[in-house]
Amino acid sequence: MSSSRIAVQLRSGLTNTRPITTSNSVITGANLLRNILFLLFILRWTRKAVLQLRGRGVFGTFFDAYKFLRRVSYGLFLRSPGIRSRVQSDVAEAVAKLQLKLVPQGPGISRYLTLPKEGWTEEQVRAELQQLGDMNHTRWEDGRVSGAVYHGGEELVKVQSEAFERFMVANPIHPDVFPGVRKMEAEIVAMVLALFNAPSGAAGVATSGGTESILMACLSARQKGYTERGVTEPEMIIPDTAHAAFHKAGAYFKIKVHLVACPPPTYTVSTKAVSRLINSNTILLVGSAPNFPHGIVDDISALSRLALRRRLPLHVDCCLGSFLVPFLSRAGFPTQPFDFTLKGVTSISCDTHKYGFAPKGNSTLLYRTAALRTYQYFVSPDWSGGVYGSIGIAGSRPGALIASCWASMMSVGERGYIDACHSIVGTAKKLESAIREHPGLKDDLKVMGKPLVSVVAFDSQTLNIYDIADSMSAQGWHLNALQNPPGMHVAVTLPIVKVVDQLIEDLVSVVEDEKEKERVRVVEGKGKKGQAQGDCAALYGVAGSLPDKSVVVQLAGGFLDTLYKA
16 A cells, blocks of 8 residues: 655644644733723724714814813913912912901900810800801891892791791601601602692602702612613713702712803703714703703703603703792793603702792702602611611701791792792892893893893993992892803892892992993003902902813812811
8 A cells, every 4th residue: 555645844844833832822812802902992982082073063072172172281381380389379368368258357256166164054055146146247138148048038937947946856767756757748749749740650859958959860860871771971961051060960970961052142052952962871961940040941842852852861950940930920920831741851859948938958859750769769778787778868867947848838838939929030020121221231231041030140241240240249239140151140039029129229330330440441541341350350250261270179179168167
């Protein structure tokens, strides 16, 4: 038999072939893993870029990039040697002035930094409380404060005080110990649900205020998105006039916040812009009824249709609208749809401690379904102290505040809230008309948008609005300064109803004074609309105009620190 021979070259090659070692396999696997991770990285950021371009457009994307680079560059400039020390010195000086204004100084001021060795007598405590209540302050009692104090009258305060005292030690975390508080809280939520035309099966919770209501609405939406759709990088889309609590929720719960501009003349959010920003990570849309800065009600009907079409939750912030917006039509004022009658609205926040006239520390959060409410619950089933569950952020809560809220709502009643709406919104209309029509105001002030409820915002193209704000402060008024764009507003309350004529008179006087200052500037050759000099100008006109907001953050931090300076 003949046998085949292997070619010498081939035989030599087989002989010299090295076996594949374990180390080579590890290197090959590592390279493969590295390539996969790099590919995933590219895909991730490519997707983000595509979503950015689709949501903001080419121009908007470049503009966002420009703002980012400008902010970073200016931030580096502020941190450069020499500049940084000057900025810190200026901030320290501003904070020191703030402390002189807020923290009592001088003889006759007692400070209590440790417990007294022996407890005070009742007379001593009452005398000190009287002195603390009489400290020099902006006279909200005389209607000199915009918003802030939503007072329902002295008779209502007496009822609230009695309810508070009766349930002083109550804690709703123990419903078996305090069944009356549980009943009152459930009835508060039920009454507010009815006020906002909630459907059968709707649910709600009581909270400590509008911020907690908004936080819980965002948390519920985030948990719903994660549970039902597996969203791990949640995003929400809000008007740029929406309350700052939505930004807080984004920071607390790691939700990316997309801002949609609300440009003049309507100052309402564009639903087309909102629609472009929706993607697979979107967990919530937001509208205001009305918003805080300008008192404008967003087009909730259009947002509702969009939410239904895209199958997304829609939260309506009625914290400021409170017990006014539900009664607008019955009080004789124009209104527009905003509540659960719109099928796309899934949650609403409403502050009972604003125009519901309940004591501070009361708000409600309403859901279209009870299932939505469960997403905000926290339950720890295996804690060594026993099964623990809470409806929101707080565990123990003051039952006295719940009792006071219930007493307020039952005392005022539907008729009382309609009358209050008529007085408050009617006064806001009077102020709006004065700004639009008064000879001393109409040429220099301009109402921002078409407010429907209690807030009237205005700006000026001829005068520095922050000078006007500071001059009104000098007249004893505590009004709200706005930014982006510059402006100021008045949130009408029952105390303001009684003094609105004086408010208009003082506003006319201040505008005339500012016009005279402008005329002097022109005569002196300094030009019109000079640089504002007051406190509002320092915060909003100067520091607020900087691309990098770190200076404003430091000033705000100094203010917050001052609150706890004993």
